[in-house]
Amino acid sequence: MDYGNNTGSGYMNASFDGSNKTSSTATTRKPMGEQTLRPVTVKQIKTCAIPQDQTFRIDGADVTQTTFIGVIRGIQEMQTNYVYTIEDGTGAIEVRKWVETSETPEEAEARRALM
Template structure:
């Protein structure tokens, strides 16, 4: 398994993966066609007709990529099965082994150092024996945890675009006389005000807007701020940052 992450899909995937034997322009086309997703999106996806591409909430899933933690490696007769979970769900990845090239045991050994660590996965979403499975799968170690957050934000952005949600204009600090309350066109509840703070500062606080910062801006207790932020997270309006006390809004 490659230990690189950024640009990992530029390299040859070897047996069962993508190949860089084609022209670089073709490789770029493959990478650009990958849809960033969460495992929940994969598990919720369905096919309109047999053998058609999977889709979920207007997002077509063919060549996909996701980030998760490698939890289990199983050796089978002619394949290695990897179990990956990302907090939203889990999925099995089946890598078929060419007996003339290697053995399942040897291939499984390549992943031993990545168990309970983040990996980046790419491949084609298919169905195998009635279960969703990623074929032609490529798995890379994640060495920069910023890539985990970046991927999840990319998946959220792609999902919102497919729903027709466009980015709102950024509000300059102080442009409303110093008030961080939401405009009259939006709700004026404390959750709405917390959302406005998170939305305004997510662009500069890339690891997440702390609940304590929201509390300061709204002149409420940290406990109250976290409760409002958690409510926004449960409603899917914000995303948990690098820890469970910081929040991001696209």
């Protein structure tokens, strides 16, 4: 087997994103820590910093995707969206879900069962 030229050896000369770019001019990716789904509290969301580059920062780290768990305390049904008030023990926050124009009766009932 010839491992030097990657022919039939099982090794691929491809980058992590599958683009096969090997030069240093390839698009730089953010570190994995900045791309992961980060669990946060409502208090952390409300007190996060938003620098001028519009990237949210929580506890000194850039955050792009978050998740939190809470209890629905109220629902406001509007014509174009629903506003859920969610509490997690550290605070309450309003979350907006835009209305689907083709909501089925089953989906409407499931939404109403949340409260």
